[in-house]
Amino acid sequence: MRSPFRPDVGPDRALLDDHRRLVGSLQRRGLLRGGLSLGALTMLTGCDLTSSKSVQDALLAISGLNDEVQALLFDPTKLAPTYPASMVLKPAKFNAYYDVDKVKPVDGASWKLELGGLIADKTPWNVGQIAALPENEMVIRHVCVEGWDYIGQWSGVRLSTFLQRVGADTRAKYVAFRTADDYPSSIDMATALHPQTLLATKYAGETLADPFGFPLRLRMATKLGYKNPKWITAIEVTNTYSGGYWEKRGFNWFAGI
Numbered sequence: 626m627r628s629p630f631r632p633d634v635g636p637d638r639a640l641l642d643d644h645r646r647l648v649g650s651l652q653r654r655g656l657l658r659g660g661l662s663l664g665a666l667t668m669l670t671g672c673d674l675t676s677s678k679s680v681q682d683a684l685l686a687i688s689g690l691n692d693e694v695q696a697l698l699f700d701p702t703k704l705a706p707t708y709p710a711s712m713v714l715k716p717a718k719f720n721a722y723y724d725v726d727k728v729k730p731v732d733g734a735s736w737k738l739e740l741g742g743l744i745a746d747k748t749p750w751n752v753g754q755i756a757a758l759p760e761n762e763m764v765i766r767h768v769c770v771e772g773w774d775y776i777g778q779w780s781g782v783r784l785s786t787f788l789q790r791v792g793a794d795t796r797a798k799y800v801a802f803r804t805a806d807d808y809p810s811s812i813d814m815a816t817a818l819h820p821q822t823l824l825a826t827k828y829a830g831e832t833l834a835d836p837f838g839f840p841l842r843l844r845m846a847t848k849l850g851y852k853n854p855k856w857i858t859a860i861e862v863t864n865t866y867s868g869g870y871w872e873k874r875g876f877n878w879f880a881g882i
C-alpha cells in the first residue's frame with residue numbers, strides 16, 4: 626500500500642513514519658492536504674522539529690478538537706496551574722515566525738494602542754496610560770507546539786478589566802489583535818474574559834524586553850504559545866471571525882492547552 630504522505634528523505638522520513646497513522650487521519654479529515662514533508666510541518670509550526678515527540682506535538686496541535694467543541698469544553702472559571710517565582714526562566718525563551726535578530730523594536734514614545742469594532746470609547750491609549758491601569762501578575766507555563774515550554778512571570782492589566790474600561794461589548798464573539806510585525810490573531814470572548822488573560826507589560830517584574838513584545842503583548846495561561854501576540858498595536862471586538870497568522874496556515878484556532 627502507498628504511504629499516505631509523500632516519503633521524505635533519510636531521518637526526516639523516519640520522524641514522520643513514526644506518526645503515519647496520525648498524518649493519515651489528519652489527511653482524511655481534510656486538516657492536511659496533499660503530501661506532507663517535515664519541511665512543510667516545520668513551516669506550519671514555525672518551530673524546529675528534531676525529535677519524534679516534537680513532530681507528534683505539532684501533528685496533535687493541527688489535529689486538535691474542532692473550535693466549537695473546544696469552546697464548549699472551556700470552563701471560564703477554571704484556573705490553569707501557577708508556579709513559584711523561583712521557577713521563572715530568565716530571560717524568557719524567544720520564538721516568532723522569524724529569528725530574534727530580525728525583531729524590529731517598537732518605539733514606546735510614539736506607540737499607540739488603537740481600538741476598533743464593538744467598543745464604546747475608541748480613543749487610542751499610550752504607554753503611560755496602559756501603565757496606570759491595575760496590574761495583575763501570574764507565573765504560568767508557556768507551551769509551544771514545537772514541544773518546548775518554560776515557566777514565565779507576566780504582569781499587566783487583565784484583558785477583562787481593559788475591555789470593561791473602554792466599554793467593549795463583551796457579548797461579542799471575538800477579540801482580535803493586530804501587531805507591529807503583521808501577526809494578526811484572534812481569540813474567543815470567554816478566554817478574553819478569563820482571569821488569567823493579561824495584556825502584559827512586564828516579564829519577571831521588569832518592562833518587557835523588545836524580543837518579547839514591548840510595549841504590550843497578550844499572555845494567556847489557557848492557550849498555546851502561538852495564540853499570544855506580541856507587539857500589539859490594535860484591539861478589535863467583533864462578531865466576525867478573522868483567524869490568525871498560523872490559523873491561516875492550517876493551525877487550530879481555539880488552541881487551548
Ligand SMILES: Nc1nc2c(c(=O)[nH]1)N[C@H]1C(S)=C(S)[C@@H](COP(=O)(O)O)O[C@H]1N2
Pocket residue numbers: 671717718719720721722723767768769770804805806808836837850851852853854855856
Ligand atoms: N507578534 C508576534 N507574536 C507572536 C509570534 C510572532 O511571530 N509574532 N509568535 C508566537 C509563538 S509561535 C510563540 S511560541 C510565542 C513566543 O513568545 P515568547 O518569545 O515570549 O516566548 O509568541 C507568539 N506570539
Ligand SMILES: [Mo]
Pocket residue numbers: 672720768769770771850851
Ligand atoms: Mo510557538
